[in-house]
Amino acid sequence: MKKLMLGNEAFARGLYEAGCKVVSSYPGTPSTEITEEVAKYEEVYAEWAPNEKVAMEVAIGASMAGARSFCGMKHVGLNVAADPLYTASYTGVNGGLVIAVADDPGMHSSQNEQDSRHHAAASKVPMLEPSDSQEVKDFVKEAYRISEEYDTPVIVRMSTRVAHSQSVVDVCEREDIPLKEYVKNPQKNVMMPANARGRHVFVEERTKKLIQEAETSILNKIEMNDGQIGVITSGTTYLYAKEALGDSVSYLKLGIVNPLPSYIIRSFCKKFETVYVIEELDDIIETQCKKLGCDVIGKELFGFIGELSQSIIKEKIKGVSTEYTALQTEIPVRPPVMCAGCPHRGVFYSLAKNKITVSGDIGCYTLGAAQPLCAMDTTVCMGASISGLHGFNKARPEKEKTSVAVIGDSTFMHSGMTGLVNIAYNSTNSTVIILDNSITGMTGHQQNPTTGYNLKGDVAAKVDLEALCRALGIERVRVVDPYNLAETEKAILEELAVEAPSVIISRRPCALLKYVKHNPPLKTNEKCKSCKACLKLGCPAISIKGGKACIDHTLCVGCGICKELCKFDAIE
Amino acid sequence: MDTKSIMIVGVGGQGSLLASRIIGHVLLMQGYEVKVSEVHGMSQRGGSVVTYVKYGDKVYSPVVEKGEADLIVSFEQLEAARSLPYLKKGGTIITSTQKLDPMPVITGATKYPEDIFNQFRDLGINFIPVNALQLAEEAGSAKASNVVLMGVVSTKMDIDKEEWLKAIEECVPAKFLELNKKAFELGRECY
Numbered sequence: 001m002k003k004l005m006l007g008n009e010a011f012a013r014g015l016y017e018a019g020c021k022v023v024s025s026y027p028g029t030p031s032t033e034i035t036e037e038v039a040k041y042e043e044v045y046a047e048w049a050p051n052e053k054v055a056m057e058v059a060i061g062a063s064m065a066g067a068r069s070f071c072g073m074k075h076v077g078l079n080v081a082a083d084p085l086y087t088a089s090y091t092g093v094n095g096g097l098v099i100a101v102a103d104d105p106g107m108h109s110s111q112n113e114q115d116s117r118h119h120a121a122a123s124k125v126p127m128l129e130p131s132d133s134q135e136v137k138d139f140v141k142e143a144y145r146i147s148e149e150y151d152t153p154v155i156v157r158m159s160t161r162v163a164h165s166q167s168v169v170d171v172c173e174r175e176d177i178p179l180k181e182y183v184k185n186p187q188k189n190v191m192m193p194a195n196a197r198g199r200h201v202f203v204e205e206r207t208k209k210l211i212q213e214a215e216t217s218i219l220n221k222i223e224m225n226d227g228q229i230g231v232i233t234s235g236t237t238y239l240y241a242k243e244a245l246g247d248s249v250s251y252l253k254l255g256i257v258n259p260l261p262s263y264i265i266r267s268f269c270k271k272f273e274t275v276y277v278i279e280e281l282d283d284i285i286e287t288q289c290k291k292l293g294c295d296v297i298g299k300e301l302f303g304f305i306g307e308l309s310q311s312i313i314k315e316k317i318k319g320v321s322t323e324y325t326a327l328q329t330e331i332p333v334r335p336p337v338m339c340a341g342c343p344h345r346g347v348f349y350s351l352a353k354n355k356i357t358v359s360g361d362i363g364c365y366t367l368g369a370a371q372p373l374c375a376m377d378t379t380v381c382m383g384a385s386i387s388g389l390h391g392f393n394k395a396r397p398e399k400e401k402t403s404v405a406v407i408g409d410s411t412f413m414h415s416g417m418t419g420l421v422n423i424a425y426n427s428t429n430s431t432v433i434i435l436d437n438s439i440t441g442m443t444g445h446q447q448n449p450t451t452g453y454n455l456k457g458d459v460a461a462k463v464d465l466e467a468l469c470r471a472l473g474i475e476r477v478r479v480v481d482p483y484n485l486a487e488t489e490k491a492i493l494e495e496l497a498v499e500a501p502s503v504i505i506s507r508r509p510c511a512l513l514k515y516v517k518h519n520p521p522l523k524t525n526e527k528c529k530s531c532k533a534c535l536k537l538g539c540p541a542i543s544i545k546g547g548k549a550c551i552d553h554t555l556c557v558g559c560g561i562c563k564e565l566c567k568f569d570a571i572e
Numbered sequence: 573m574d575t576k577s578i579m580i581v582g583v584g585g586q587g588s589l590l591a592s593r594i595i596g597h598v599l600l601m602q603g604y605e606v607k608v609s610e611v612h613g614m615s616q617r618g619g620s621v622v623t624y625v626k627y628g629d630k631v632y633s634p635v636v637e638k639g640e641a642d643l644i645v646s647f648e649q650l651e652a653a654r655s656l657p658y659l660k661k662g663g664t665i666i667t668s669t670q671k672l673d674p675m676p677v678i679t680g681a682t683k684y685p686e687d688i689f690n691q692f693r694d695l696g697i698n699f700i701p702v703n704a705l706q707l708a709e710e711a712g713s714a715k716a717s718n719v720v721l722m723g724v725v726s727t728k729m730d731i732d733k734e735e736w737l738k739a740i741e742e743c744v745p746a747k748f749l750e751l752n753k754k755a756f757e758l759g760r761e762c763y
Contacts, residue, residue, distance in 0.1 A: 002600075004596050004597065004600050004606060004608070006610075108611050109611075132607075132634075160611070161609060161634055161635065164609065164610045164611060165607055165608065165609040165610070165634035166593075166596060166606070166607065166608040166609075166610075167605075167606070167607045167608075167631075167634070168600070168605060168606065236633075236634070239632045239633045239634065240632075240633050240635075242632040242633075243632040243633040309633070309635060309637050310632075310633045310635075310637055311637040311638065322637065322638055322639035322640065323639055323661065324638045324639035324656075324657040324658070324659070325656060325657065325659065325661075325695055325697070326656055326657045327653050327656060327685075327688070327691050327695075328691070329653070329685045329688075329691065330682070330685075331650065331653050331654050331685065332650065332674050332676045332677055332682045332683075332684065332685075333620075333674065333676060334583065334618075334619055334620040334650070334651070334654075334674035334675070335619055335674070335675060335676075336584065336617035336618055336619030337617060337618040337619070337675050338617070338618075339585070339617060339618060364617060367617060370675065371675060371676065371679055371681065372675070372678075372679045442617075532680075535678060535679060535680070538675060538678070538679070540618050540672075540673075540675065540678070542678065543673040543677070543678045544678075544680070552672075554705075554714045
């Protein structure tokens with residue numbers, strides 16, 4: 001049966017068909033739907049772990065127990081999970097272990113543009129790279145075969161355009177793969193120095209065998225056409241090249257991007273006068289070609305930054321650009337904003353009003369950095385708000401009274417807790433605000449340990465954030481409703497003033513959650529004096545029409561923050 | 573046949589993903605190879621959202637580049653203006669007349685361009701303005717603007733109405749089906 005499937009949905013189908021039994025992941029765009037989709041199959045156990053390191057370790061444990069297992073994450077998630085990955089490369093697997101890592105060239109929804117292929121090379125783990133949904137499904141099955149045959153975890157590299165493009169997939173039945181026998185084997189599975197030394201020898205031997213696999217694999221394809229130009233490429237870039245250059249060039253399409261085959265690359269390069277390496281982000285294939293003595297053209301034309309496309313390839317190789325029309329008028333940008341009724345808005349308004357230095361984190365609330373609130377000073381990675389604030393305050397103790405960290409509920413569970421322990425243990429009088437909107441928001445509403453539900457939607461143990469913060473060593477813990485501006489501001493100022501570390505939990509569910517009841521939309525009346533105080537909230541529902549404030553009834557959810565702010569009772 | 577490209581543009585939350593799924597489904601039912609490319613995550617939070625649909629005998633790249641779109645469907649005027657460079661020479665824009673101020677306009681940093689449609693006319697752009705919001709509210713919900721626009725799109729493509737209705741049935745939750753069918757009809761009737 002043929003179906004139109006998102007790359008991520010096809011990945012889930014591949015896991016299902018390959019007999020995968022245990023899945024543990026942490027959400028991250030563009031990888032999230034793999035795990036959401038696979039959770040729909042009853043035969044597969046699937047969960048959201050608190051972070052990628054935990055997810056990877058769950059998958060490693062399940063593999064050791066004999067099950068085909070999986071964990072998925074975005075590119076930066078693999079940094080968090082790198083620790084178990086690099087040693088799981090040594091232990092190898094029992095049941096097959098497949099890892100999805102989704103890169104985000106162009107940074108549609110990410111804080112950096114790192115190339116995950118470096119992790120594959122550094123951990124000496126094979127990496128496959130599909131280019132469309134059908135290949136995604138086929139490659140996942142091939143990944144399990146390679147994993148079990150070569151005793152290694154296998155990474156499948158996705159990218160935004162593969163993960164979030166739908167194309168046609170031929171759906172098959174699930175293969176019944178029984179659990180492999182579990183036999184205690186400390187030499188293989190207990191990685192202390194004496195055993196790990198032996199396993200490193202194994203890893204190097206395995207890489208040699210994997211290069212042989214890459215030389216003969218059906219995943220590395222050559223397409224010969226007339227002409228004196230060859231193109232070496234992989235993943236979605238292959239599709240851009242095909243669209244731009246068609247049959248005017250020959251292709252070496254690499255489905256296995258680590259390790260790279262030496263013989264195929266050399267013999268392909270020998271056949272052509274000119275060989276282009278077209279790859280997004282870093283020059284990994286190009287460097288390998290040059291190491292093999294092949295004279296190729298790559299990054300000097302295409303650069304290291306952002307996504308490639310058929311137009312870029314056409315322009316760089318053929319010197320042709322497509323004509324187009326544009327308006328003469330300047331078109332205002334439309335950056336993402338916090339939604340109307342977003343519970344984070346009240347907190348950021350209070351922070352901006354009091355000119356507080358804000359150590360930020362990763363989530364919807366990073367949008368607090370945007371105009372007009374501009375209420376964020378730093379954002380680095382998951383959890384860095386809390387640990388970063390501690391460092392900031394150690395360097396500038398006087399800032400303890402005017403600086404806070406903000407972090408979401410899911411991000412706090414991911415890697416905020418350890419930073420909070422550090423604040424208590426190594427004592428700064430830091431103020432941490434947990435923006436508890438009862439969901440993982442930015443990635444599209446996933447459950448987490450603070451919501452009381454699991455990935456399958458069943459009731460689960462619910463972390464008590466107040467009790468947790470106290471247990472971590474913070475005595476001052478208070479809860480506020482961010483829709484109540486006065487209460488929120490009072491709490492922030494009081495906690496900044498005290499000579500003790502404190503946590504404020506700003507608690508109100510995301511306004512987009514289905515169970516959240518909205519109030520009727522608000523309206524402005526004739527009392528509006530055009531003072532524009534309400535515009536300082538950065539609410540997308542409020543704008544100025546004919547000189548007066550006006551509320552868009554299709555967007556407003558009646559949160560009432562603007563009403564609290566209006567001195568003239570002009571909002572009702 | 574040559575590959576055709578459709579671009580769907582709007583503001584996060586307006587339902588462009590559903591629109592692209594309906595078009596993708598109906599094209600798949602006609603036996604074409606279809607690719608639909610979406611962007612999730614950050615861009616959905618009230619930012620500009622772009623979705624591509626490509627179909628034909630063989631489709632390679634899932635993305636649409638400047639000068640390549642045969643049809644642009646826009647949920648909002650400013651987004652129609654922003655997408656214009658993607659229109660192929662001789663292509664068509666179907667756009668809702670709805671205006672949503674982006675944050676730089678709300679904060680007063682810049683102004684919403686007033687005469688977008690006049691500029692389209694001056695440039696000789698083939699465009700169809702649709703009062704999709706009003707028609708959607710007539711059908712029962714402002715949220716159905718996307719399906720009103722699908723009604724207009726259906727009159728510009730050589731595919732039976734019944735096929736479109738089948739695709740809508742597959743893509744829309746049962747409890748909203750009647751509302752969306754009505755929205756689709758209102759879109760068809762307005763052109």
